[in-house]
Amino acid sequence: MPFIGFGHKDQIVPKKDIGIFYYQNTLLDSPESGSWKCIHSCALFVTAVHCTYTFPNYKRTTFGDSIDVASMKLLKEIYEQSVDKNVISSPLGVLILLALYASGSEGKTRDEIMALLGSTDYEQFPGSYSQLSERFASMDPNYLILANKVLVSDKYTLDEGFLNTAKTYKSEVDNINFNDRKMAADVINNWSSKKTKGLIDQPVSESDIDPAAAIALLNVIFFQGHWHVPFNASKTKEQDFNVDRSTIVKKPMMHLRQSLYYREDKEMGVKMIDLPYKESKFRMVVVLPNEVDGLPDVLDKAAEKGLLENIFRMHPTTGSVILDMPKFETRTKINLNDVLSKVGVTGIFKNASSGIVKELGVMVSKALQEAYVKVDEEGATAGAFTGVVATPLSSWSRPPPSIPFKVDRPFLYVILNDDIVLFAGTYTH
Known part of the structure; x- marks a missing residue:
């Protein structure tokens, strides 16, 4: 069969x-x-320079x-x-x-x-x-x-x-x-x-x-x-990608500076971001191991308890995430x-x-x-999230620090609708 x-x-x-x-x-x-x-x-939380957009109410x-x-x-x-x-x-x-x-x-x-x-x-x-x-x-x-x-x-x-x-x-x-x-x-x-x-x-x-x-x-x-906030193709540049501890290759890296849903989990040894699609309640979650050779261990832990526990503990960053991610x-x-x-x-x-x-x-x-x-970078023109809540920032306040998120080593990703995993994959080289 x-x-x-x-x-x-x-x-x-x-x-x-x-x-x-x-x-x-x-x-x-x-x-x-x-x-x-x-x-x-798949999903994404976006904060513009002067406003904050809220996520759909994932269940x-x-x-x-x-x-x-x-x-x-x-x-x-x-x-x-x-x-x-x-x-x-x-x-x-x-x-x-x-x-x-x-x-x-x-x-x-x-x-x-x-x-x-x-x-x-x-x-x-x-x-x-x-x-x-x-x-x-x-x-x-x-x-x-x-x-x-x-x-x-x-x-x-x-x-x-x-x-x-x-x-x-x-x-x-x-x-x-x-x-x-x-x-x-x-x-x-x-x-x-x-x-x-x-x-x-x-x-x-x-x-x-x-x-x-x-x-x-x-x-x-x-x-x-289609990404809710698309990447700018003109900012995609060749950068180093660590296949393992001794092998580095060049990859076209997309670039985005945005406030995103984010989480660090020391027990699993990862950092995570949530990238939303324009299509309602679809999102991609990228799971980046802390170590260059950490993907096998992350997969072992994910197979034991899944990813949703961490996904639903993600929170919006107060500052921007500086994201570099391979096409x-x-x-x-x-x-x-x-x-x-x-x-x-x-x-x-x-x-x-x-x-x-x-x-x-x-x-x-x-x-x-x-x-x-x-x-890749393509997607519909960025539009307002349904149920947007805009919070103006004071022109006198100091902007919060940015968080670097460079996807330059083997990683895991999933595409979801709400809490249902549709696709799951790994990228290593």
Whole structure:
């Protein structure tokens, strides 16, 4: 079973993602069944020279916390298993598909999925990801597209309960002939290209198609955001970037002087800033290790407790942040079989799930993802924040000291909507 995902497009941090799962036919000879769900897929506080702009009222939820921790676990394993340490992923796409798959599974397989999703009781859980799918699917497609699709072999029939669940996830449902590998690949690629506006147009090849597949679950998340306060391209300059303690390279560094949400955390060993997008409640959070070689340790700690605790403790600086940050573009193709096994989800690859198609049990044979992100200076003209509160500064007062934030070493970043992590990545060279 293959799964594939992407992220990308346009302006400062466009992203998109597509996920696909294929399920191989298996006899119902296993007492356990599994379920799979996958999800793929930012903010900024600005202080002008004479006024202060307030952030949207971000809301932190238990559901957001569970996505946060699961996302960091997945990112840590993807980073460790990737040869190129510049990685981008859409953990949400993986989690959505896992949640959907869990609806047709039971026993240990479902328990493993639920453990990653951060819940012990499936009966209390099903609405969370379906409601999230509905919420994101209703947003303006000019900046966010989240779409799910179920392709079932023309040899089989979807279980009625699974079909009803898929519909609550706003999933399209179609039949397909997996024996015609070229046609099946074309169907998937055309769907991905349409949903991602041509940015991810070849997520699968014929060799990715399993003729014995009974079903494929697909997910696409696409985000194109515009900085609330864009960088001035004329101020982008080549500067030193420390790949490690002995290697320095030149990178085009964007420059911004602005009041931002900021936090230092000595326990995690990081500094953090919050960069908002013009699109409501979207933001990028940059997590900069204090040490040049500190990223692996930061990922370990993030995988244990997530990032939201620190994100929701960020506060606006009284003075300006002097930000220097590299432009970058990253595309990552990920084999998720090993990644999921490392985070405790193994049953989907070994045990038959009987609640997905009527005729027989199925299991995942392959899980893949492709994601893309681009970060540069571009963006809409800066505009007023909704609910702006302006606080004039006295012309007689001494301006508060500035805070340097030079992103000149390997770092971690996430893109969120409110408290939901859509994309997570690392940049190292």
